[in-house]
Structures are given as structure tokens and as C-alpha cells.
Amino acid sequence: MTILLNLIQILFKAPQIIGIVKAILDIVGSAQVQNLLEAIRDALKKEVTAQGTLPETESDRAGLFKRVIRRWALSRLNMSEGEYAHFCAQSQERSYV
Secondary structure: OHHHHHHHHHHHHHHHHHHHHHHHHHHHOOHHHHHHHHHHHHHHHHHHHHHOOOOOOHHHHHHHHHHHHHHHHHHHHOOOHHHHHHHHHHHHHHHHO
16 A cells, blocks of 8 residues: 555656756756866866875875865966965955954
């Protein structure tokens, strides 16, 4: 009896579930998301090649990912790491005044 009730619930809720899955696939399949994922992949390959080894611990992997995202963001802002540090220092000075 419970199997029949479960099947009835699935039939009534299937259009909602299909709609949610379709929306997720549309987002993941969009060109912008694909470009972002490719940029992250390329940056990770470049960073790992520069280091020569893959990170072994979770904290090392998290640090690698943070460095890659920071470099990607700075490249999108057309700033070097030094320019960004200077910008942050100036904004912190302004917030304390």
C-alpha cells in the first residue's frame, strides 16, 4: 500500500521536480558558467604546474584554491597583487577615520 501511495505522490510532484532539475541543468549548461569553470581549471593547472606537485592535505588544497580564485579575481579587475594590497590598505585607513 505504501508503494502505491509513494507512486501517486511522485506522479503529482514529478512536474515540479522536472522543472527544478531543468533549471539546474540550464544554469550549469550556460556559457558563462562553462567559461568560469574552464578559467578555474586552467588556473589550477597552471598553479599546480608551477608548484610541481599536487597538494596532499585538505588545508593545502584550500590554500591553492584560494590563491587561484584571488589571482582570477585580480585579473578580472586588471590589478596586480601589490595594487590590490595598496587599495585594501587605503580603504582600511578611510574606514578608521
